[in-house]
Structures are given as structure tokens and as C-alpha cells.
Amino acid sequence: MQAAVMYGPNDIRVEEREKPKCPPKGLILKVMAVGLCGSDIRNMTTDSLQGKYPHIFGHEIVGTVDETDAPDGAYQLGDRLYIYPEDHCLKCKACRSGHSENCMNSGNYINRQGGFADFVPVTNLQLQRDSVFKLPEGVSFEAASLSEPLSSVYACQENINITLGDTVVIIGAGPIGCFHAQLAKLRGANKVIVVEINDKRLELIKQFGADYTINSMSEDAVKKVRKLTNGCGADKVISANPAPSAQAQSIFMARKGGIIVLFGGVPKGSMVEIDTNYIHYNNLWIYGHFGANSIQVQKAFELAISPQFPANKFITHILPLKDINKGIELTRTGEAIKVVLLPNR
Incomplete structure (x- = not known):
């Protein structure tokens, strides 16, 4: 697969990588759109992982199910999904008090392979929790990618x-x-x-x-x-x-x-x-303020894909994944409002 791989601060290389294996009882998502976030840019232009490279960032992820081992047929090949980057346990004190944005056991999306790639693995734990949403037909992948920053x-x-x-x-x-x-x-x-x-x-x-x-x-x-x-x-x-x-x-x-x-x-x-x-x-x-609780994540997703929200006005640049460095520069200079990258297209 093609991926934008960080080798160090400001060193992002688009190259061929091995496609990830399907996690047990999880799935492989074919990434159709991934937003370029300010935090991604900050992470990729500084020594954010303190030398632990190479690494693939990207957390505003939307795509289709390419492989699945999900139990009970919950997810089928071709299903259109939005993946919220943090999965909340919904059992700890923070979650139970309505503040799952402070979940004590949330998945660490920084340590996972991100979405600046053709394919991304989604674990069974993510599927069991509150981070996976199905897109209705007719909703564009680009619009749905705004769900995460909007949340x-x-x-x-x-x-x-x-x-x-x-x-x-x-x-x-x-x-x-x-x-x-x-x-x-x-x-x-x-x-x-x-x-x-x-x-x-x-x-x-x-x-x-x-x-x-x-x-x-x-x-x-x-x-x-x-x-x-x-x-x-x-x-x-x-x-x-x-x-x-x-x-x-x-x-x-x-x-x-x-x-x-x-x-x-x-x-x-x-x-x-x-x-x-x-x-x-x-x-x-x-x-x-940081993050969003579980129900706010859902409400933001529903708003992002609704006619009420003018998603297309925010997306000023749609680029192929190979142009990620151009997207970073457009965002840093203020020329772009929102850059969405299109792996697989």
C-alpha cells in the first residue's frame, strides 16, 4: 500500500509499505478520505514521538471495509465507516460521570498506525466500544471526515x-x-x-x-x-x-x-x-477544553453529515495522499481552511 511515513520532524515520505494484517475479530478499512489536522501537522513537524520513527499519523479517517473478521457479521465488506480516533471504555469513573473525553482507559490512537495510508487496521476493542459509525448512502467521504474536528x-x-x-x-x-x-x-x-x-x-x-x-x-x-x-x-x-x-x-x-x-x-x-x-x-x-464525550462525538458526526452543516465550504483543498507535504504547507500559510487527502484515489 501507499503511505505517508514520518521519519522525523518535517521528514514525511510517501512510499510503498506492506498492507497491515486484519486484527483478530477486527477489520481492515480502505481509507477513502482523511483530514489533515493541525495536531497532525504539529506532530509531523516536531519530534513528537521522541525518535520513535518511522510512524504513520492521520486520525480523521473515513473509508470502506476491505477485510473483516468482526464477529456476528456486524460489519460487511464495503460498509462505509467513520472511525473516531479515541475509543472510550464507558466503565471508568470519568466515563460514567459523563466525561468520557477524560476516559482513564481510552485507546491511544497516537501509538496506532494512522490513516495517512491506503489501509488502516481497526481493532476488535474499537468495534466493541464507541468509536465506529456507519455512513448513510449519499454522504460523501470528504464531508464525513469533518466529523472528528467538529466533535x-x-x-x-x-x-x-x-x-x-x-x-x-x-x-x-x-x-x-x-x-x-x-x-x-x-x-x-x-x-x-x-x-x-x-x-x-x-x-x-x-x-x-x-x-x-x-x-x-x-x-x-x-x-x-x-x-x-x-x-x-x-x-x-x-x-x-x-x-x-x-x-x-x-x-x-x-x-x-x-x-x-x-x-x-x-x-x-x-x-x-x-x-x-x-x-x-x-x-x-x-x-x-479538550476532546468530546461519547454522545457529543455522535452528535457531531450527525451534524457533520447533515444538510445543516456546509461541509463543502470548509474543504478548500482535496489532494491525493502523495501531495501531503503540499497540504501541510497550504494549511500552515493560511491559504487552506481544510485539506482532505484521498488515499486510493
């Missing part, structure tokens, strides 16, 4: 209850920022303000419901947010980018009693100075 955005906005009439600030206009803008509008937000340093991205995000855009390199973002909210600040502020300075600044964009979400991870080891006195006297709530 965390969906969970975040549900958790903080973005709702009718809200003013929402999103810091970062990358692919995740675009998802946040669109979903906030679908949930009834009255005003969506996007802060970013890349003019190209600010222009692109307007099609996803951004009412106002601010380039924080050319104007004071906090002052502008205050001006756009009659001096009050936003109901909810989501920092969806990897900059520590953005997290520090985000608290000053929220109204008294408002909510701030630290959505985007910053470089490991980074420390952020936050004015805790300001948080204290303004009754601010600060949340960290």
Missing part, C-alpha cells in the same frame, strides 16, 4: 451553552476557528467577533458567519472588542490558537461574569501570565 468544537460550545443572543469572540481563524464561527451561528449567537493576525484567514472566515474581524497586529483587539460590545465585553471568549499571549489577553475581552475557554493548546512548557485579580473581581469563569 471537539461541538462539545466546547455545548459545554459553555452558546445560545440565542450571545456575543462570542473567537481568537484564531484557522480551521478550528472557522468551525467555531459557523457553529456559534447555528446555535443562535447574535454577534461573532474573530481575532486573528492573518488577513487572508480573516477574509476567509467571513463566509462562516463572522460579523466582525480584527487583525490584532494592526489594532488593539481588546479595545475593539469592547467598542463592538458597548464597553461590556463578550458573553463567551474562545482562545482557539497556540499563542500564550492570546490566552493572557482573552480575559479582558469577556464581560463581567463571562466565560473564557482555553481551547487551543500552547507549546509544551509554555507558561502564561494571567491577571488573576482581574478574574477575581470580574467573576470570570475560565475553562480548559
Whole structure:
């Protein structure tokens, strides 16, 4: 099979590899579409596995069953499937309390072979748990590949209850920022303000419901947010980018009693100075967000493949797997919103 193999930071080679063997009571998925995620790019451009290479990444996976040893005929050859990368045990304390995103026994998808390849194995444990979803006929593989990145955005906005009439600030206009803008509008937000340093991205995000855009390199973002909210600040502020300075600044964009979400991870080891006195006297709530619980994963999948969600607007580039390095560059420069790679085609 063809696969995009990481040999080290920024060293991604598309080459022939042996097709994986079907896991006992599992299946082999023929990968028809796989999204290129920001975390994939971060992992493939840094020493993310600390020298444990070669490795195949890719976790936004959709395809068809090519081989199956699944019991009871649960999966047939040709079945169209979306594979959520983490499988939750649904038995530990975190899962049972409704927070399976914090599952203590979840499958470690980083250590598995990923989907930047023609074929990927799916284990029996994955099939037994909550990570495999069948695609209805008529739904494109490309649209379904957005289910995974949408899941965390969906969970975040549900958790903080973005709702009718809200003013929402999103810091970062990358692919995740675009998802946040669109979903906030679908949930009834009255005003969506996007802060970013890349003019190209600010222009692109307007099609996803951004009412106002601010380039924080050319104007004071906090002052502008205050001006756009009659001096009050936003109901909810989501920092969806990897900059520590953005997290520090985000608290000053929220109204008294408002909510701030630290959505985007910053470089490991980074420390952020936050004015805790300001948080204290303004009754601010600060949340960290990562992942999605089991039912939110399902709801996000159902939304991604529904007519309500304009999947095709997000997918700006569809490339063959051999052009993965081009896809990485398009995403890093901000020219692409979402790149979807097509193995086997």
C-alpha cells in the first residue's frame, strides 16, 4: 500500500509499505478520505514521538471495509465507516460521570498506525466500544471526515451553552476557528467577533458567519472588542490558537461574569501570565477544553453529515495522499481552511 511515513520532524515520505494484517475479530478499512489536522501537522513537524520513527499519523479517517473478521457479521465488506480516533471504555469513573473525553482507559490512537495510508487496521476493542459509525448512502467521504474536528468544537460550545443572543469572540481563524464561527451561528449567537493576525484567514472566515474581524497586529483587539460590545465585553471568549499571549489577553475581552475557554493548546512548557485579580473581581469563569464525550462525538458526526452543516465550504483543498507535504504547507500559510487527502484515489 501507499503511505505517508514520518521519519522525523518535517521528514514525511510517501512510499510503498506492506498492507497491515486484519486484527483478530477486527477489520481492515480502505481509507477513502482523511483530514489533515493541525495536531497532525504539529506532530509531523516536531519530534513528537521522541525518535520513535518511522510512524504513520492521520486520525480523521473515513473509508470502506476491505477485510473483516468482526464477529456476528456486524460489519460487511464495503460498509462505509467513520472511525473516531479515541475509543472510550464507558466503565471508568470519568466515563460514567459523563466525561468520557477524560476516559482513564481510552485507546491511544497516537501509538496506532494512522490513516495517512491506503489501509488502516481497526481493532476488535474499537468495534466493541464507541468509536465506529456507519455512513448513510449519499454522504460523501470528504464531508464525513469533518466529523472528528467538529466533535471537539461541538462539545466546547455545548459545554459553555452558546445560545440565542450571545456575543462570542473567537481568537484564531484557522480551521478550528472557522468551525467555531459557523457553529456559534447555528446555535443562535447574535454577534461573532474573530481575532486573528492573518488577513487572508480573516477574509476567509467571513463566509462562516463572522460579523466582525480584527487583525490584532494592526489594532488593539481588546479595545475593539469592547467598542463592538458597548464597553461590556463578550458573553463567551474562545482562545482557539497556540499563542500564550492570546490566552493572557482573552480575559479582558469577556464581560463581567463571562466565560473564557482555553481551547487551543500552547507549546509544551509554555507558561502564561494571567491577571488573576482581574478574574477575581470580574467573576470570570475560565475553562480548559479538550476532546468530546461519547454522545457529543455522535452528535457531531450527525451534524457533520447533515444538510445543516456546509461541509463543502470548509474543504478548500482535496489532494491525493502523495501531495501531503503540499497540504501541510497550504494549511500552515493560511491559504487552506481544510485539506482532505484521498488515499486510493
